[in-house]
Amino acid sequence: MHIPDGFLDPKIWVGASALSAGALAAAVSNTRKVLEDRQVPALGVMAAFIFAAQMINFPVAGGTSGHLLGGALAAVLLGPWSAGLILTTVLVIQMLFFYDGGLTALGANVLNMAVIAPWVAYGTYRLLGGLFKGNAGRTAATFLAAWLSVMAAALACSLEIAFSGTVPLAVVLPAMLGWHALIGIGEGLITVVVVSFVSRLWGLEQPGQKSYAGGEQL
């Protein structure tokens, strides 16, 4: 879902960059209050973890495979502000070292995968987690949070490309959403396993608790 250079119109990429910059500034101030610069090493290791987790491929169908985005995972386990910082770091490194995602499209990619995806996941998780109690409820909330985060990022990506006039909306929207509806299932399944494993291991009611102790307050 990494948009390369040349796919976006200047209006779109400048606008998306401005939105992302605002979201990141908010993330920096919201994490700094309690997290402070001193915890940066720990966030760096988590970013390296997301980077590695994105390299794990899972089967989709007929020999094709997808990989984890990690937006929902980071948002549920570490909080959406930290998730934004971590995923932005991952995207910058992917752009600089692997040419995955363009320089001018960085703002749009950050917006889709480091802002929209974690916040949609976090919002869904908190909302549904409050509605349905118990283990099954939390599993459903986690799965839907992960699936919706992938779909929201794919939707934003399609709209950006379509409004740039690169591909007609009628072509890019069904293609992106169709494919990511499948990818999102894989993302959801893996996120469910990880979240339940981690909360059982740490003995937490809510997985976010540990990261509150580490700093982020929401």
Place this chain on the structure above:
Amino acid sequence: MSQVMDHFLQPGGHSGSFMHRLDPRVKVVAVAGFVALSTMLTSRTALVLAVGFLLVLTAAARLHLRQLVSRLLWLLPFAGVMILLFPFIIPGEPFWRWEWGILTLTATREGWQHALMLFLRVFAAVLAVNFLMATTGLRRVLEALSFFRVPAVFIQLIEFTIRYIYVVGDELRRMNTARAARGFVPGRHLFHLHTFRTLGQTVAVLFVRSWERGERIYHAMLARGYSGENRKRALPPPGGWDLAWGAFILSVAVGLRLFELGGQIWLMSLK
């Protein structure tokens, strides 16, 4: 993966052309400006000229094109698929047809031209970013970004992440080996739940190990007196030679953009 990263962690590269010694801030601005302007180009001539200019720069900096080509493979999943599909999805005058039973594929001239334009834009941008990274090295690029007031949190995060990508990546490789040694064979579709349980547990264990490692690292750094402050090394002001090169690179991009706009006006005046 790690060879790719090693290549860039060498500051300045080994061949040491004069491009390598240009001021990193000038190069960051020139390359970013070039990419921004070249993504606005629409005519094939201007894009081919932009790619040609970047190839000359790449050659002048004595960078290896072969490594670049292998790096381009990373783009295939998204950009490659989209560019390959364009001739078939953009409506227009058909120029190629392929029939196979009931399935008919028609490629259109407009679609093909659109695909070629996007390919040239992506190629130009990749050449430009490669030129920047390969002649400057990560450390100096980050110094330049810090000069441009990118918050220190991001600079430090990028440095720490790159440091630990190796560590976490090695951990993951060992876990993959262990999983394969236990006879794990991934299923072939989304509904093979055993696959997802196993992969999910891999990610979960990796998460917990990374988290604990992060805490240990943080405490070890505190014990050595880490306070979150980053010693900043001020870069010397760029010289006239640096600025001249930066201005030259940018003026080529501006020139191509003007050439294209001028060409359009000229064409319209003919009509």
